[in-house]
Amino acid sequence: MSRSDLPAAGAAAASHLAPTLTSGLAATDGGAAALDHLLALRAALGEAAVLIGDAVPERNRNDNSSQLPVRPLAVVRPADAQGVSAALRACAAARLKVVPQGGLTGLCGGARPEDGWVALSLERMVGVQEVDTASSTMTVWAGTPLEAVQRAADAAGLYFALDLGARGSCAIGGNLSTNAGGNRVIRYGMARELVLGLEVVLPDGTVITSLNKMLKNNAGFDLKQLFIGSEGTLGVITRIVLRLHGKPRCTMAALCAVDDHDGVLALLNAARSGLGPLLSAFEVMWPDYWQVVTERAKVQAAVAPGHGRYVLVEAQGTDESVDAPRFQAWLEALMEQGLLKDAAVAQSLSDVQGFWALRDACAEFFQVIGPHISYDVSLPIGAISDYARECKAALLAEGIAGRPAGAGIESIYYGHIGDSNLHLVAWSDGLSLPEQPKARMDAVIYGLVQKYGGSVSAEHGIGTQKRKWLGHSRSEAEIALMRTLKSALDPQGLLNPGKVI
Known part of the structure; x- marks a missing residue:
């Protein structure tokens, strides 16, 4: 399509926008042709669906990875899978690179655009299509905020188990693209365990609709797993069939203090055996974290300071008259055994929320400790304490100009x-x-992750921020297979290139 083929309004817009886009389009294969494709796409999807040049909103220029913002050439905001398909076909024809965007809460740069790219935002693809109580499933658009999914499940008398601090702004499609974890993985699993079916648009615009609702479906490859955790590099998730659970009828929680990591492991084993399937969360806080949140963030704590570890144990039950006394008896037995040095039991929902406020206070760290870098790693549970001890010492030993030896990088x-x-x-x-000094932090933190046989990403993904370190957790053969899959599904390398691998 040439400019002469555009509607009159489109041709006028092309004339108006050409100077704005000239520098960015110069890096593409045929800047004028790329602009033509974008304007034709806007004519097809509507003016509000394709924002070009100066009309690109500030929010679409970055995710939450603390990098400098970059204005994409355009933001395309489709309303359905067919719109996503049209956008990807138009971008493929113009050889424009595309970054899918959801709630933009990611911390690793997976949704951040680069110069000359198009941002494909799912912000208009929002809402619950269906709640099927017979199959305990919910079908939703990928741009739907996680909290909206949780509320819809609750209104139907069911429960969607995925939960994380950004629940009010993160999009469920983005949660799947990074295989998000969150607070209750110990009971319900990662995001991939909560998905039964997907609709996905491939880089060439092909729409794959497999909105399966069945727990058992062994008909060939489980294709949805290709796209969960691939961070928008293999396809764009547009609709999702989520697995729901029965709504918990009661929540019990205790804030516990133990001497050390051996005490943590003993408490974890006791919780697994004594609480069984009721156990829904097991959160551990080191003394350095405890000091920051109680003394500097001023979060009220029901347990005194001075202990080696603090543990938030949560259990979800179905009958408060049975489960609450059982939880209380379990804790009392541990106190009698001497495993717990102190403990407070929630007497109300407000108490439960108060306990979680200690754990969720990390969201306020920029106000409390100032600029910092957040890390998300995974390690064999038995090795976590040794890793943390060695990592803290190694970071402190990093020399910082103008500071005494051993007073380098702080960590909690x-x-x-x-x-x-x-x-x-x-x-x-x-x-x-x-x-x-992020590069030096990365080298220490991820180097020790490799030493202890862990993963450089537990739940935040790889994006661009951790791409350099992927080899610390994946073998050359595994990475080669990832690249084979990428090449097979995206031979032009246009969908979120340079992310993950």
């Missing part, structure tokens, strides 16, 4: 230890975010 530790996921925050006081 916490995480979903029941499912092997450790979070840590590292920073150097007095430095802005761009000035933080």
